[in-house]
Amino acid sequence: MNTHIPALTVSDVSKVFDVSAPWLNRLIERRPKLFVKAVSEVSFTIEKGTCFSIVGESGCGKSTVARLVTGLYTTTSGDISFGTGRTGRPIRVQMIFQDPHSSLNPRWRVGDIIAEPIREMKLRDDVKQTDARVRELLETVGLGADDALRYPHEFSGGQRQRISIARALASEPELLVCDEPTSALDVSVQAQILNLMRHLQDELGLTYLFISHNLSVVRHMSDYIAVMYLGRIVEQAPVEHLFTAPRHPYSKLLLATIPDIENPRRRIDAQAGEPPSPLNPPSGCAFHPRCPIAMDKCRKAIPELLATEGQARVACHAVTDP
């Protein structure tokens, strides 16, 4: 593993969405403009060849970070930069989406789906070389060369996810952004895809930004984890550290609520509260309405993400300024 060479650096990135009603409606109904701060002042670095994961509740901003990194959204403020790739140019990024059904064009043959980025970016000189590359990619992801002639609907969910991975690899990326890549799949197919991703990481030296709400999957894949809550990173730590010694009260809640087949009848605090509305976030620490140890200060000041022990960083008054 090449440590300490950054593949991606995200510095102080924020993304605000304007979700106001159309101008005329606002005028008639006298409603103010509405903004969602989907991502607030997020910073992290991913070292080459490692897997960095983001976890957190629905709506906390995980997919928005992924889309900012891949350039599908532009940042409102802050900076995203890539390290130098194999060829001396900036590292190329590709994204794998959650739903392999809707992300593949149903009218195209699998071979054309995979060949498109190769043709688009002129990565091979002629048709023959392109075809050879498509065959090679299909074999890399565990499909057969003759599958190039078939259509997406002829494949199962897991096989379609393999096709999306082959297409993502076609443009020769060094950083893969995977947004819930196995959430639509059952556990046996999930194991096949996760093993494939690990194998590709070793073979091709890929770097992953991995997003999932399944914490056992995240633990299996990651080197480093960031926990997000309402647009902010609240804790960031090496994977073993986070799982064995979470410090932020929200990380603790998240870990305590994972269903665990090895320890099924643990007590669940069913009244752990609801995630707040991103349109109207709580003051101070956004977690304070659900936090069992919230103090006065928590309602007033937003806690900063500060270094604690063992490469971890935590944003909580009770941890960093008790």
Place this chain on the structure above:
Amino acid sequence: MMVLPIPDGNTQNTATSALDVHGLTVEFPTRRGVLTAIDDVSMQIAPGEILGVVGESGAGKSITGLAVLGLLEHPGRIAGGAIHVGGRRVDTLSEAELTKVRGREMGAIFQDPLTALNPLFSVGKQLVETIRLHSDMNRAAANARALELLRNVGIPAPEERLRQYPHQFSGGMRQRVVIALALAAGPRLIIADEPTTALDVSIQAQITALLRKLCDETGVGIMLVTHDMGVIAETADRVCVMYSGRVVESGPVADVIHNPQHPYTRGLMSAIPSLHDRVETLAQIDGSMPRLNARPSGCAFHPRCPHAGPRCSAETPPLVKVDTTSAACWLQQGGTQ
């Protein structure tokens, strides 16, 4: 009342079960021939019991639930077997009778709470209408019942919430409303198909705890379909594993998880990433589930099974009891030779 032998080796009176599915077969006639999606499936749910249903995508979990609810989409049809809900045979009812039974005796919770709610009516109106349709309560009594239901499913300030519309609820709260609707007529059976898949982990835990509590308190039986073995381990009493349209294993949840008998179940269990220790490579079952039009002969799992022998491709193993669980595999029935 009919007494049917069930594959667990027990006999149980159909009148006492919340659900009794016996030898269910579901077919989809297509231009290129008839596809058998469900093949001779039997399962039972006692009152107050949660039966988890797991298995590979396309194994027939949802189709089984839809067949019980009488909601199979055309051209799907029940081609054999019998379904009893609370002792009453439902697969032979007319559409009109079925509509009544569906609301009163059975409730349904699906993955996306928004599809189950009407965006144009307040939550209170939807609850009150459902209650009045299936009982002779007057409006005031139905209103009081609606309030009680919302309170039971853990919605704070139910008086105000009754007046609100579905879009004013968060995802988790909406799924609670759907559960309240499913419970409105005091059903004996609830079919819950991936009820927590669209929700956050922390909300997921709240919803499954709620299902467990309702089951214990009201005696409703629940069929819980999910990919998440953790959810099954935590909420279900028994679990039923499906592969390619058949039940391959069923039994008490702890036994199936810790001592699986069928090679497919064993593969499934070892494919789950552990929360406790990290491994380099997850165990995986190579290959993929056969398509309906190309189901292998004998045991449908044989092309992927590490223990397959000549008998496996020739004869279909029946589901028989081994200790506390039942498995459909020749390994426990005289060998694969």
